[in-house]
Amino acid sequence: MLSKRLVVCLDVRGGKLAKSIKFVDTRDIGDPIAKARQYYEDGVDELVFYDITASREGRDIMINFVEEVASQIFIPFSVGGGIRSVEDATRLRNAGAEKVNVNTAAVKRRELISEIARAIGAQSTILSMDIRKVTPNPDIPCGYEIVVNGGVTPTGIDALWWAREGEKLGAGELVINSIDADGTKEGYEINLTRMIADAVTIPVIASGGAGKPEHLVEVVTEGHADAALVASIVHYGEYTCRQLKEYLHDRGVKVRMNY
Amino acid sequence: MITIIDYNAGNIRSVQRACAEVGIEAVTTASPADVLRADRLIFPGVGAAPSAMDYLKKTGLDAALVGAFNAGTPVLGICLGAQIVLESSEEGPQKCLGLLPGKTVRFRLKDPRLKIPHMGWNGVRAVRPHPLLDGIQEGDEFYFVHSFYPRPAREDNVYAVTDYGGDFCSALGYKNLFAAQFHPEKSGRLGLQLLERFTRWDGSVATG
Known part of the structure; x- marks a missing residue:
């Protein structure tokens, strides 16, 4: 059986850890590669680097950054943020990223998912979805809506429909990010995660809301997620990756323990 | 020194970087002459067996790899490189390298x-x-990404198994060939250790 995965997400701007993450002590984690290397040695199963750069120059810095990560981190990692074309995806893949994440650009132009999947393989194509809870209505029957542009622009798209559509278009994996749970530290959106995980045949990474190790156990058991994504609880130093993995292991969740 | 065979099938640089991490110099080559001269070879690969075999044939790397294997050069196959060393693959009608008897098959999961x-x-x-x-x-x-897996004809060529709806062969070996379905270059410390052991391997098989 495959193990459940612990995934850590790092926001990067111009090759530096972004200020948008409210770290206790920014001096300690100004270098995302050093931080990533620390998580790698501490047993994280996969890393996500989210590029919040807007400019073209920033894109080139990101390619160099990915090459540097690939020479220091010997586990799979993905890169997301602002990927708008097959060329963007292919460059990142060639620089050493195992997978790429598409989000807003795929909502705006669905074929992007198929194009990237054809170019670098479905297994390397992740569809990230930012989702918020709404009152169910004829347009959004599942009661969860896709939001884009960093989770601020509603789209009127039903999240369950989009997850299935993403799979059909060729995505090999989904990130389910709950905008409502994000930052609350009160746990993942279990209902949302399970609803989508049960509706698709591709792996699902749950994101948003992790505050305690129990939350990770919940989302990979009750939530049916294949992986749990965390950010601030390890960036702040509240928990180490090792502690989270040990907790999962002690609760009977199959995770990689020898690393 | 390790020679990585570059046959237009993906993860060459990841393997090279992993070698560098454990202090091993690794060069890449697409030249059959270099393959025949190599001290030891890594035969990586991601993608589909049919296009990989077509490319190896077109470039003459197929004969060079068989020649190097027959001459006793230690060879490490990875992922697709663990599949096309067998005689055939369900992924396509092409004959594969046939370094040992067996077939690559698709997962059939209940x-x-x-x-x-x-x-x-x-x-x-x-x-x-x-x-x-x-x-x-x-x-x-270890880290896996694949839809097919190698099935050596002889049980004693199977060196490791992995459970995914039943055991499948995740590492095979025959003489101076060892091949892993998983990716040592993406498998953290344990994967790097395997690469390191390969650099010291003389190509003989332990008897236990």
Whole structure:
């Protein structure tokens, strides 16, 4: 059986850890590669680097950054943020990223998912979805809506429909990010995660809301997620990756323990 | 010095970077002459067997690899490189390299919860001793991404198995060839250790 995965997400701007993450002590984690290397040695199963750069120059810095990560981190990692074309995806893949994440650009132009999947393989194509809870209505029957542009622009798209559509278009994996749970530290959106995980045949990474190790156990058991994504609880130093993995292991969740 | 065969099939640089991490100089080549001259070879690869075989034939790398194997050069196959060393593959009608008898087959999973490709971390259990598997313990995990797996005809060529809806062969060996379905270059410390052991391997198989 495959193990459940612990995934850590790092926001990067111009090759530096972004200020948008409210770290206790920014001096300690100004270098995302050093931080990533620390998580790698501490047993994280996969890393996500989210590029919040807007400019073209920033894109080139990101390619160099990915090459540097690939020479220091010997586990799979993905890169997301602002990927708008097959060329963007292919460059990142060639620089050493195992997978790429598409989000807003795929909502705006669905074929992007198929194009990237054809170019670098479905297994390397992740569809990230930012989702918020709404009152169910004829347009959004599942009661969860896709939001884009960093989770601020509603789209009127039903999240369950989009997850299935993403799979059909060729995505090999989904990130389910709950905008409502994000930052609350009160746990993942279990209902949302399970609803989508049960509706698709591709792996699902749950994101948003992790505050305690129990939350990770919940989302990979009750939530049916294949992986749990965390950010601030390890960036702040509240928990180490090792502690989270040990907790999962002690609760009977199959995770990689020898690393 | 390690020579990595570059045949237009993906993860060459990842393998090279992993070698550098454990202090091994690794060069890449697409030249059959270089393959025949190499001290030791890594035969990596991601993608589909048919296009890979077509490319190897077109470039003459297929004959060079067979020649190097027959001359006793230690060879490490990875992922697709663990599949096309067998005689054939269900992925296409092309004959494969045939370094040892057997066939690459597609997962046929009864449990609908098990997804294809088999992607992620899974346990690798050694079923007979091999110098490259030294120190691997029950439950040690490696990183996989694949929809097909190698099925050697002879049981004694199977060196490790992995459970995914039943055991499949995740590492095979024959003489101076060792090949892993998983990716040592993406499998953290345990994967790097396997690469390091390969650099010291003389190509002979331990008898236990």
